[in-house]
Amino acid sequence: MSKAYNPQEFEDKIYEKWEKSGFFNPDNLEKAGDRFWNAEPFSIAMPPPNVTAELHLGSALFITLQDIMTRHARMRGRKALWLPGTDHAAIATQNVVERKILEEEKKTRTDLGREQLLRRIEEFVSHTQGRIQNQIRKMGSSCDWTREKFTLSPELSLAVRTAFKKMHDAGLIYRGERMVNWCPRCGSTLADDEVSFKQAKGHMFYLRYPVKDSEDYLVVATNRPETMLGDTGVAVNPGDSRYKKYVGKIIMLPLLNREVPVIADDHIDKAFGTGAMKVTPGHDHNDFEIAKRHGLEMIHLYTADGKIDAQEAADHGFDDYAGLTKEDALNRIVQELHEKEFIEKTEEIEHRVGTCYRCGTVVEPVVSKQWFVNVNAEFKIENKEFSKNLRLPEKTTLKEMMTAAVKSGAIKIVPKHFEKIYFEWMKNLRDWTISRQIWYGHRIPVWYCPDCTETIVAVEPPASCTKCQGANLKQDEDTLDTWFSSGLWTFSTLGWPQETSDLKTYHPTVVLETAYDILFFWVARMVLMTGFLLNDIPFKTVYLHGLVRDIEGKKMSKSSGNRIDPLDIQAKYGTDALRLSLVLGNTPGNDMKFSEIKVEAGRNFVNKLWNISRFILSTPPLKVRGGGGGLSTLADHWILDRLDETVAAVNRHFENSQYGQAAEELQRFTWDDLADWYLEIAKIEGNKKEVLDVLLVNILKLWHPFIPFVTEHIWSQMAKSLLMVDDYPHVPEKIEKFAARPLFEAMRELVTGLRNLRAEYRLGSTPIYSSYLEIPKDLEWIKDHTPVIEKLTRTKLNFAVMDHAHKMPYFLWEGVRIYLVIPNFDSKKEAALTEKQLKEAESYVKKISTQVKNKGFLKKAPKEIVEKMQADLSAAETKVKTLKAKVKQLK
Ligand SMILES: [Zn+2]
Ligand SMILES: [Zn+2]
DSSP states (O other): OOSSOOGGGTHHHHHHHHHHHTTTSGGGGGGGOGGGTTOOEEEEEOOOOBTTSOOOHHHHHHHHHHHHHHHHHHHTTOEEEEEOEEBOOHHHHHHHHHHHHHHHHOOOHHHHOHHHHHHHHHHHHHHHHHHHHHHHHHTTOOOOGGGOEETTSHHHHHHHHHHHHHHHHTTOEEEEEEEEEEETTTTEEEOGGGEEEEEEEEEEEEEEEEBTTSSOEEEEEESOGGGGGGOOEEEEOTTOTTTGGGTTOEEEOTTSOOEEEEEEOTTOOTTSTTSEEEEOTTSOHHHHHHHHHHTOOOOOOBOTTSBBOHHHHHHHTOGGGTTOBHHHHHHHHHHHHHHTTOEEEEEEEEEEEEEETTTOOBOEEEEEEEEEEOSSSEEEOOOHHHHHHTTOOSEEEHHHHHHHHHHTSSSEEESTTHHHHHHHHHHTOOOEEOEESOSSSOBOOEEEOTTTOOEEEOSSOOSSOTTTOOSOOEEOSOEEOHHHHHTTHHHHTTTTTSOOHHHHHHOSEEEEEEEGGGIIIIIIHHHHHHHHHHSSOSEEEEEEEOOEEOTTSOBOOTTTTOOOOHHHHHHHHOHHHHHHHHHTTOOTTOOEEOOHHHHHHHHHHHHHHHHHHHHHHHSOOOSSTTSSOSSOSHHHHHHHHHHHHHHHHHHHHHHTTOHHHHHHHHHIIIIIIIIIIIHHHHHHHOOOHHHHHHHHHHHHHHHTTTSHHHHHHHHTTTOSSOGGGSOOOOOOSSOOOOTTHHHHHHHHHHHHHHHHHHHHTTOOSSSOEEEEEOOOGGGGGGGGGHHHHHHHHTEEEEOSOOOGGGOOOEEEETTEEEEEEOTTOOHHHHHHHHHHHHHHHHHHHHHHHHHHHOHHHHHHSOHHHHHHHHHHHHHHHHHHHHHHHHHHHHO
16 A cells, blocks of 8 residues: 555546446345345435536535445345436537537527537537546445436337326326417526526506597506507406496507407406506416406417517408517507607516526426426326325326325435425426427327327327328427426336336435425326326435535535536545545535535545555554453453444435435544554553454445445455445444443543643643552552553653642542642742733633623624624633632642
């Protein structure tokens, strides 16, 4: 083993060794030992990263956590499968490529055409996919690359088409006219949860709508005047006396030569605006409902690429505006309304607008023909066991089933409080719009026959129309929402719709580990798909991790310039240090603050482990067997006792999904107990090879899931086999508390006390001082440990009575005074110094306590500041007490 820890020297080689061994693939594990025969399977489907970009720290976190789970399960003798893959991320990927082409070549997607654009996207994807795979490898992931999947591959495409067909046949997928959110920039529909809302400034226009054949007019208020092109009515409340006489009259729309009726509808709020509302059923959720109730016509203003539709314009008398974008139409219409005095007044307003979560463009509500998943339609659950487990009747709906999967306890969410959020979403669940007007993705498996208007849903493209045998079938132009395919991820990756042995062995998966922000987008959709298609749950536990933020708690992003590239960190500190910094202090569901200082601390620890191992590996074997070797001293018993405790604690934390706590427990043991105490004592007592070897083997195993590279490398110095398939330390059946353990703890207190005293009187570490121990009979055992204590404290122990006249400093140990003899000690000078310190401490306590008691301050100050001050106060109070005692002692 080289002297310095240099991860760059071995990390890549170790990964190669693992990959070559074949043990990432659970089928090969039986070769690693008997304990894998008939072993219990364990599986995780890796959340497929989007092919749009390189991995970030959030990805590094999920990879680390899932690798810890997988490696732990494998070492516990389970057939561990961690299945990797990537997601085509339809709309996001198409956006990235479209923007790039627009920037570099000034061409739009319509300039390129469907085929050209798809080819360009595939080129882009083949490039990014390779980069992502490398980054996953670089993190040390023990995933099975032989089973790697891509959401847009032919096998997964078959799964998607099969799923669509089955759901359609069961009446759970339908096509309908719906008001949907539409992004004019992306030219695509967005699901409700893909719209993000923000406050924006705008104008409310009060428009004069003339009553036909009169000088009279009604005033309607709108913040989207351009939509007047699509007006098909004006609505008032039937109980509104101001407008009673107008109901049934005809309005001539300004600028257009079109007549629309005035109707009365209970849903109109008399107090809103002027109480008279323009009705635009094609572009407003409420108006859509009103139009349905009153049989008003619906006008679609825009074409798929966001321009005023020429056909609709010709049909409804607004030819002049055909071909304009929404922006241009708005500007022109406002100008014309002004010129012709149709605007009574305008007001500045602040309102909530929905924007596209991908590109930030304001979304437009539009009515269009879309495909939907019906979450409220009944279907029959074929598998009785499944419905029984979920406590569901035989007939249920997707919404009920998704709720029941978590409510029944079949799926557990960690941390638990996210279950409430999940139920809240389920309550508000609406039909899921699954069609998207983009080209990159799974094309909807539906064909239309222009000859007889038949609609055919099929897994494979039909050669001719099933009704009229016509051969002019046209496939639906739209593609499926990307979550439709990722919803199948846990089982499409295992070979479904074929009944493969992988599917039988590894499904349902054990854990789904993902970020909490896609609980609904992804997790819920997986529950939906698996529940209906397989009559099963996709996973037993959902483990949610928080987001990785910068040190100030801000979200990391390219635009704010606070993004940290994991590859840079890995090059500087090594992968193990990065992994450790991500897992230490990490708790499920909570965001974490990340900084390079944490990685540095991680690297320092790994370095410590390196040095511990080097020391143990270079310790010579026992000189005389049975003569002084084995378990002979207090320290030996104590450290093995602590090892048992640590193994038990680590395994318990694994069971509770507390990986951060497991690592902390291990770090305490390795650094505090082993390195700082036991190894120091071992150097003094000597002849410890046996115990040291036991300790080394165990800490390497215990640490392996967290920091796999360095542990495997050290392991290779002492064994030919691979650590990754060795067995994880088992919890001892009964932890036998070593009877003399309190003695070791007492000895440790004595050493700490003497060391503290030395530090308190600024004595440095080299010179040896005398100490006096006035020991009663029952503490005489401590004499047996004199050499160890003397070396650890650089003190000469005198078991005799100290002359009290000397006023030497002392501390209390087990109720006995332990004196430290300091040559030329001036107790008066020391007392004066201490009194000065005491005064300072007292005035500090006074200052803080008045502030902490000040009600005005308590009200205004942030909670963290108040808490910190309270902690400071109690620390300062303790200090005052200690200094008082010291003064008393010195006088
Ligand atoms: Zn958009
Ligand atoms: Zn036909």
